[in-house]
Amino acid sequence: MRVLVVSAPLIGHVFPMIPLAAALREAGHEVLVATGGDGMAAARSGLPVHDVAPGFDLGRIALRVLPRHPLVARAELAGTAGTRGAGLLFGALNDRLTDPVVALATEWKPDLVLHEPFAVAGAVAAARLGVPAVRQENALFDGRELGRATIARLSGALRRHGLAELPPPAAAIAVAPPSVLRQDGWPMRYASYVGGGELPDWLREPGERPRVLVSRSTLTGPGGAWPMPAVAAAAARVDAEFVLVRPDPRTARRPLPGNVRTVDWIPLHAALPASAALVHHGGAGSVYNALTAGVPQLATFGPGDRRQNAELVARRGAGLAVPPRDITAETLTRLVTDPALRAAAREVSREIAAMPPPADLVARLEDLP
Numbered sequence: 001m002r003v004l005v006v007s008a009p010l011i012g013h014v015f016p017m018i019p020l021a022a023a024l025r026e027a028g029h030e031v032l033v034a035t036g037g038d039g040m041a042a043a044r045s046g047l048p049v050h051d052v053a054p055g056f057d058l059g060r061i062a063l064r065v066l067p068r069h070p071l072v073a074r075a076e077l078a079g080t081a082g083t084r085g086a087g088l089l090f091g092a093l094n095d096r097l098t099d100p101v102v103a104l105a106t107e108w109k110p111d112l113v114l115h116e117p118f119a120v121a122g123a124v125a126a127a128r129l130g131v132p133a134v135r136q137e138n139a140l141f142d143g144r145e146l147g148r149a150t151i152a153r154l155s156g157a158l159r160r161h162g163l164a165e166l167p168p169p170a171a172a173i174a175v176a177p178p179s180v181l182r183q184d185g186w187p188m189r190y191a192s193y194v195g196g197g198e199l200p201d202w203l204r205e206p207g208e209r210p211r212v213l214v215s216r217s218t219l220t221g222p223g224g225a226w227p228m229p230a231v232a233a234a235a236a237r238v239d240a241e242f243v244l245v246r247p248d249p250r251t252a253r254r255p256l257p258g259n260v261r262t263v264d265w266i267p268l269h270a271a272l273p274a275s276a277a278l279v280h281h282g283g284a285g286s287v288y289n290a291l292t293a294g295v296p297q298l299a300t301f302g303p304g305d306r307r308q309n310a311e312l313v314a315r316r317g318a319g320l321a322v323p324p325r326d327i328t329a330e331t332l333t334r335l336v337t338d339p340a341l342r343a344a345a346r347e348v349s350r351e352i353a354a355m356p357p358p359a360d361l362v363a364r365l366e367d368l369p
Helices: 011-026 037-045 058-068 070-078 083-108 121-129 143-151 155-160 227-237 249-253 268-274 284-293 306-316 329-337 339-353 358-366
Strands: 002-006 030-036 049-053 112-115 133-136 171-174 211-214 241-245 260-263 277-280 297-300 319-322
Touching (some): 011 030, 011 112, 011 284, 011 358, 121 133, 211 227, 227 277, 277 284, 277 329, 284 297, 284 306, 297 329, 319 329
Parallel strands (some): 030 049, 211 241, 211 277, 297 319
C-alpha cells in the first residue's frame, strides 16, 4: 500500500505524524511525506519527504490575510479566535498547497492519504483520486470544526479540481486523552518525532533540587519566547533548578541567576522524566509532552491555540495557565510543590499510556476500503 502523508509546512505539525508514518513503513508500506518549510526537517527521520510549499512563510500569509479581518486578527493575537483565525490562515495556506499536493498525488498514485487537520489539501487530493482520506489529529482542537473552518475558504481550490464539496474522511485518529479533550476518531497514543539533539548526562537523572524545564515555540512571531524572560527574572527566589531550552537570544545575553542553566535543542520527552515540571508557551506539542511524562506544566496564554491549550490543562488540574506577566516566584513554587497538580498530571499520563500506540493503528488503516 502507498500512503501519502500530508502536513502543513511546519515542524510542530509534521513531527507528530512521523511515528504513525514510520509504523506504516515498518509494516512494509511505501510512505511519502508532503510538507515544506521547516517541516522538511522530517527527512531526518529517514522517510522520503517532498516539498509542496517552496518559499513558504507563514508570516507573509498572516500579513496578507489577517489585516482584511481586523476583528478576527485581534482575537487571534489574544488567543480567543477559536477556529476563525486558523480557518483564515490555513485556508489561505491550503489554497496554495492544494495544486502541488494534487499534482504529487496524481503522479505518485497513493492508495491512502493521511493528513492532519491543518492540511486539508490532502483530503482534496484523496477526493480527486477517489482514495480514502484519514484525518490524524495533532493538536488540541476538534479536527472536525477546524476542517470546516478551513474548507470554507477553499471553494476556489475545490472548483479547480472538479469538486463541489469534500466527502467526510474514511476515518479519523484522535490523540487527545479524553479527560482533557474528546476528539472524534480511533484513539491513538500521542507520539512525536524528536528531530535531533543530544540529551546531556546531567539531564538524565533528577538533580539536588526540583528541575524545571523551560521551552519556547519553534515558530517565530508574537509570544514565542514569552515564558523565558519572566522565569529568568523570578528564578532566584525559587528553590528549584531551571533549564532554558534553546533560549531566545535576548534572554541568553542577560546575566542569569545561579540556579538557571541553558541548553540547546534536546529531546524534550527524554528530559522530562527526571524533571519536576515544564514551563512553556502553550503549544500543543509541549502540552502533550508534559502530559505524557506525567509532570505538572505551566502554559502561558498567547496567540492562536495557545490560550485554549493552557486553559484545557488548567481545567484538568494538570498544570497552571497564566499570562506571562503573572509568572512569579510564588507561581513557580506552586508548580513544583502542589501535590494536586502532580497527581492530576500522573493520572493523565496513565490515561495516555493506555491508548494504543501508532503501530496498533496500521491494521485498521490496511482494512479501509
